[in-house]
Amino acid sequence: MAKIIFVNTNEEVELPDGSPIQEVCEKAGIPFACSEGICGSCIIEVIEGMNNLTDPTQAEKDFFGEVENERLACQCKIKKGTVKIRF
16 A cells, blocks of 8 residues: 655545545645646645656646656556655
8 A cells, every 4th residue: 555645734645556646635635627737736746755656747747847846646646655745
């Protein structure tokens, strides 16, 4: 089982390895508008565990360019381990 820690709320959520993180992020209060990586409403800051997320999608690369610690929650899956995020 993988784990996401929301540093804003100090909430921890477990989910199966390989799961998309959108649903748990939405329940934590992160807004979602398009869910396709276009609008940017679901930007998260990855504090720790970036290597435990899937690689950035083309939509994220187009949106951010070279930003290293931000992701779009609608585009991420957690591979394993723990990821700490701030929103």
